[in-house]
Amino acid sequence: MPVNPGHLPTIHERPIWKSKQNEMADEFSYYKINKLLWRWSSKEGARIVREVGLSTDKAPPALPKQPETNSTRGTPTPKPPKPDPMVKMVDDIGKAVEAFSRFKIWLNTPDPPKPPKAPPPAKPEKAVPPFDIQEIPGAMREEMMPIGAKLMERWFAGRLNYSPTDDDERAKINQDGKPYPPDMYDTTTVKLDxxxxxxxxxxxxxxxxxxxxxxxxxxxxxxxxxxxxxxxxxxxxxxxxxxxxxxxxxxxxxxxxxxxxxxxxxxxxxxxxxxxxxxxxxxxxxxxxxxxxxxxxxxxxxxxxxxxxxxxxxxxxxxxxxxxxxxxxxxxFTDKAGDRSQYLGHWSSDGVIVIPLDGIAATSPYIPYVESPVTIGNPVIKGEVYYPIHNRDFRQWQIKHQRGGDFIVFTDxxxxxxxxxxxxxx
Structure with a gap:
């Protein structure tokens, strides 16, 4: 997926959607969650947003601090000795004389000429707000998925851990050929009740x-x-x-x-x-x-x-x-060998929508994915541009940051x- 790490195109630099005669070619039906009935609701008019992409630039969360050992604590720094009173009095007199001299120079210095008025600043161009992959847990909470959000945040916060093959994943063997370490087991987040x-x-x-x-x-x-x-x-x-x-x-x-x-x-x-x-x-x-x-x-x-x-x-x-x-x-976020990467919906900071064409494409190598973000409103408003998310996006984030830990969940x-x-x- 293309990443836009720096400059975002402005409305005036590039059109967000095509001209009227070509607009229908870039519009799609989509499904959005009706939170009152908790059903997918079919809607029309998702429009492609060009030249923007999912960001993966945000730094990973800090790793948990390792416990401090006795050898790293060191010894306390000794307190400095108190200054001699006579020396302190001489220093104070010198500082007072120096301050009076600076004041006298300032008093005798004429006022500098006033600079000309600067022109009013130009209004900033409106740009499509960026969306980083680490914002997805917040969007999951918007869709009333707090446990799912906690598990994803744990994945982002973990050190690098993944299984190169399906067999390794079943055996819980990681990229170093070793069993998953103890911190890659979560026994507290998901409860059986x-x-x-x-x-x-x-x-x-x-x-x-x-x-x-x-x-x-x-x-x-x-x-x-x-x-x-x-x-x-x-x-x-x-x-x-x-x-x-x-x-x-x-x-x-x-x-x-x-x-x-x-x-x-x-x-x-x-x-x-x-x-x-x-x-x-x-x-x-x-x-x-x-x-x-x-x-x-x-x-x-x-x-x-x-x-x-x-x-x-x-x-x-x-x-x-x-x-x-x-x-x-x-x-x-492992995909089956030989399969297309699983489509996980189009996400924004406001939640998730589903483009039916992408869901169908996941089952056929002959139908292209809708790889572009889409907007269902005003694209310069945060949350109204939705980005396609697949398993591969999380794997690419792992490679880029050398973080992200696949882990095992156990309930009580x-x-x-x-x-x-x-x-x-x-």
């Missing part, structure tokens, strides 16, 4: 804890996870993992249920719905977007296969009596009793 306020998430959660954990696939995963612990009497996974969500996830996760709904997916749903005005994206769309509920082993009772008090085989029986449920997801976890217990033969 908040996720469950959204009906589409609540229904998937209920399906996970009532049906999905009892599937044949889940039983097979339980069997494989429990084999190393079959000689125990009881297994409490917190005794092994403590409060480490990543270790619990790695060792004891056995079932998952996906919840769709990234911003790009919401845009495509609206394009498919057309004039029916599909529901607009909400904060759940902007925060984890498309995410997964996971079930991990919480508590298991082990026993021998006994009939009438006689052990009939060496088979052990595991009874799953409780699970941990949580959400985890990667916060990243909830213990859910399993009634009746799930029995697995080991």
């Amino acid at each position: 908040w996720v469950l306020k959204f009906e589409r998430a609540r229904s998937k959660y209920e399906y996970l804890i009532t049906e999905a954990i009892r599937s044949d696939k889940a039983r097979k995963a339980l069997h494989d996870a429990l084999i190393p612990y079959k000689d125990m009497g009881d297994l409490f996974t917190t005794n092994i993992c403590g409060n480490d969500p990543e270790q619990l996830h790695t060792l004891f996760q056995f079932q998952r249920v996906e919840v769709g709904g990234t911003l790009a997916e919401k845009i495509m749903l609206q394009l498919a719905a057309g004039a029916t005005n599909y529901s607009a994206p909400d904060d759940l769309t902007a925060a984890p977007g498309s995410f997964v509920f996971y079930a991990a082993i919480g508590h298991v009772r082990f026993s021998s296969d006994i009939a009438s008090g006689v052990r009939v085989s060496d088979t052990r029986i595991a009874e799953l009596t409780g699970i941990w449920v949580y959400v985890t997801d990667g916060y990243t 976890r909830r213990f859910v009793p399993v009634i009746p217990p799930i029995r697995v033969h080991l």
Whole structure:
């Protein structure tokens, strides 16, 4: 995407839109969020704004300060000695004489001639206000997406961290070939109770804890996870993992249920719905977007296969009596290999609009994107020019500033009793 780091064209230097006979070629229909009904509302008249582009010049937020060590504190500076009173009196007399001499010179100096009046300053030309990519979190708050805004601000504030390939991303390996460092895990921003306020998430959660954990696939995963612990009497996974969500996830996760709904997916749903005005994206769309509920082993009772008090085989029986449920997801701007970069809407400081042609272009290599910003009002008013945003814009910002940290989101976890217990033969 072109970047305009310096001079902005003025209205008089270059027309903001084409002349009347060509104007319709540069106008597009668009969708804007109706905040009263929380639906996409179809509108007309988005006009291309030429020779301006998304800014990526704003400096990244400061990195968190490292704790100060004893070696860097140093020793306190000693106080200077008090001056001798006689020396101070002589200095004060000298300063008074010098001040009187300057006053006498000023008194005898004639007034300088008055300069001619300067001409009145020319009125500044009106220019299209710039829009920087780091203004998007503020725009998300305008669209009532505060959690999504916090996660994006965390990404901008992070040190450089990303996975070069899809396989690396799944393995949580960064550009240096190392596991994501601890500060690239966020366990406090997104709460499970908040996720469950959204009906589409609540229904998937209920399906996970009532049906999905009892599937044949889940039983097979339980069997494989429990084999190393079959000689125990009881297994409490917190005794092994403590409060480490990543270790619990790695060792004891056995079932998952996906919840769709990234911003790009919401845009495509609206394009498919057309004039029916599909529901607009909400904060759940902007925060984890498309995410997964996971079930991990919480508590298991082990026993021998006994009939009438006689052990009939060496088979052990595991009874799953409780699970941990949580959400985890990667916060990243990675595009699938070979695909076009995901279109995330046209953004300004006032919020987001969607150009249908860009949404369609995201699905076909033969349809060009609307790469230009558009205005839906007066282009010299801040917030009325909307800029196309794609995943690649965030990657280009990373390259330019050597900052921006992809990270892993974990919600808090909830213990859910399993009634009746799930029995697995080991």
